[in-house]
Amino acid sequence: MTQPSPDEDGGRAPLSQQDKRARVGATAAAIAIAAVVTSIVLGIGVAALLATAGSDETTEELAASTAAETTASTGATATSLAPVAPPSVLVPTGAPPTTTTTPSAVGTAGSANKEAKQAPPKVEVTAGECLSAVGEKDVTKASCGSAESRYKVASTGPAGTACPADADSSHTIGETTMCLDIDWVVGSCVDVSGDQPQRTECGPGGVQVISILPETVNVNACPSADRGFVYDERRFVVCIGDR
Numbered sequence: 001m002t003q004p005s006p007d008e009d010g011g012r013a014p015l016s017q018q019d020k021r022a023r024v025g026a027t028a029a030a031i032a033i034a035a036v037v038t039s040i041v042l043g044i045g046v047a048a049l050l051a052t053a054g055s056d057e058t059t060e061e062l063a064a065s066t067a068a069e070t071t072a073s074t075g076a077t078a079t080s081l082a083p084v085a086p087p088s089v090l091v092p093t094g095a096p097p098t099t100t101t102t103p104s105a106v107g108t109a110g111s112a113n114k115e116a117k118q119a120p121p122k123v124e125v126t127a128g129e130c131l132s133a134v135g136e137k138d139v140t141k142a143s144c145g146s147a148e149s150r151y152k153v154a155s156t157g158p159a160g161t162a163c164p165a166d167a168d169s170s171h172t173i174g175e176t177t178m179c180l181d182i183d184w185v186v187g188s189c190v191d192v193s194g195d196q197p198q199r200t201e202c203g204p205g206g207v208q209v210i211s212i213l214p215e216t217v218n219v220n221a222c223p224s225a226d227r228g229f230v231y232d233e234r235r236f237v238v239c240i241g242d243r
Contacts, residue, residue, distance in 0.1 A: 120174035129153045130183050134171050144183055147199050151180040166231040168197075181231075184209050184238050208243040212236060 222239030
């Protein structure tokens with residue numbers, strides 16, 4: 001093989017076999033270094049991409065977790081701080097408010113007196129008095145022997161007292177029982193045909209009292225009289241005659 005002359009290679013001396021090997025080794029080393037650098041750069045790029053993706057996922061997860069925690073926390077806070085509605089109060093439409101008034105002692109006593117059972121009526125009469133009228137709650141007094149007088153009080157007693165069997169009438173007012181006889185007066189005339197005896201003028205329809213005989217039940221003892229009223233238990237006779 002013919003070696004080129006210096007003129008044919010640009011005036012430079014031809015490379016030796018050792019130089020060529022050195023140049024080839026340098027080129028290969030450069031290529032290897034470039035490949036390593038490229039690999040490193042690619043590795044760094046891939047790592048950066050992976051790191052970025054992971055960071056994004058982590059950021060999203062953190063954001064989601066934070067949002068969930070925030071939502072849970074907010075919900076818990078909202079629940080704990082939610083105002084409790086008071087119970088509904090129903091007010092009757094148009095009804096006035098109720099007012100409680102404490103009654104005074106005088107008012108209470110007055111109410112007690114109104115509610116107390118009324119005391120039974122009382123009559124003040126004594127034996128020997130005469131009456132013109134007898135009612136359910138009271139009697140009317142009259143002078144014995146007068147035109148208004150009808151009964152004479154024979155006796156009185158507590159309510160329920162038994163009157164003599166020969167009494168002309170009995171009447172109870174409240175806590176008092178009165179035993180009554182006709183107000184017989186010698187010389188006067190009495191109409192005994194009705195429910196109540198009535199003092200009247202002497203004449204047809206009436207009887208005149210002729211005499212009153214005590215301590216006897218014998219009507220035949222009456223002077224100038226054809227009949228009489230006999231009171232057996234108390235033993236006296238009222239002698240009468242028609243006039």
